Amino acid sequence: MGRGLGGRVTSGGSRDAVPGAGPPKMAVCIAVIAKENYPLYIRSTPTENELKFHYMVHTSLDVVDEKISAMGKALVDQRELYLGLLYPTEDYKVYGYVTNSKVKFVMVVDSSNTALRDNEIRSMFRKLHNSYTDVMCNPFYNPGDRIQSRAFDNMVTSMMIQVC
C-alpha cells in the first residue's frame, strides 16, 4: 500500500510545534453522518467559514451514495469501508468512509497539504471509526442523537489542523 514517497515531510519553520511531534495534523473539517443522512457530528477549524464546509459535506453525500451503490454491483469480494477521494475542489480534497451500519464519515483536507498520504487518511478514518464505536457502546448515548462525547471531541481535535 505504501506509495514510497521516501522520508516524511517535516513541518515547516513557521509552525511552532513541539520538536519531534511528527507531521502536522491535517483535516480541516470532519463530519459524521447517520444512515438517514443527517449529521451526527460536524466540526471545522477555521470557524468563520463553517457554512461552506457544511455545504461541501452535504454535496459529498451524493458522491458517497454513488460509490456505495457502485460497490454493491461490483463482483469483488473484498468491499472496502474506505471510499477514498470523493472529489477534489480548488482548495480542498474530500475523503469518505462508510461503516457496516451505513454511518458515513467525511473528511475535508487542505489541498495544499501534499504530504498527506493515503494510508494516513485511512488510519485517521480507522481512529474515527473506533471512537465512534466507543460512543455507540456508551449506554448513556441514544443512537441518533448528536455526538457530545468529550473523548470523541478530543480525538477529532487531535486530527484537525493546528491553527495558531
Next chain:
Amino acid sequence: MADTVLFEFLHTEMVAELWAHDPDPDPGPGGQKMSLSVLEGMGFRVGQALGERLPRETLAFREELDVLKFLCKDLWVAVFQKQMDSLRTNHQGTYVLQDNSFPLLLPMASGLQYLEEAPKGCPRPRFLAFTCGLLRGALYTLGIESVVTASVAALPVCKFQVVIPKS
C-alpha cells in the same frame, strides 16, 4: 473477556428484579408485558452496540443471509462463546435460528423441577426476551428491521424466529 458466568448472573438478576415489581403471577396484561418489553429494550440497545463493534473492516454483508450468518457465528460467539447450532430459512424473510444448548437456559435444564413447569410455558418468555432484543438490535444496526420471537420446545433447546417483512 470476563468469565461468562458474570453475564449469566447479571441476566438472572435482571429478570428476577423486573419480575419482582409484578407480584401477580397470573398473566395480567399490563405488568407482565411491561417487564418483557423493558428486557427486550435492554437487549435491543446492547444489540445495537454489538452490531457496531463486531463486524470488522469489510462491508461484508451483501444480502440478508450474510447478516443472519454473522448473527449465528460472530454475535453468538461473542456473547455466549458458542455458535448457533442451526439456521433455517424459507427464503421469504423468515429465519429460524436454533440453539441446542442455550447458555441462559442451561441452569434450568439440569433438574427435574423445572421440567414440570415447562408445559405451562410461563417462565420461558422472560428469560428469552433480552436475547430476542439482542438479535433485533444487531439486525437494526445492520439495516434490517425485523420481529424476533423465541420459543422453547424441550428445555435447553431453544428457537429464535426472525421475521423480516418484505418492504
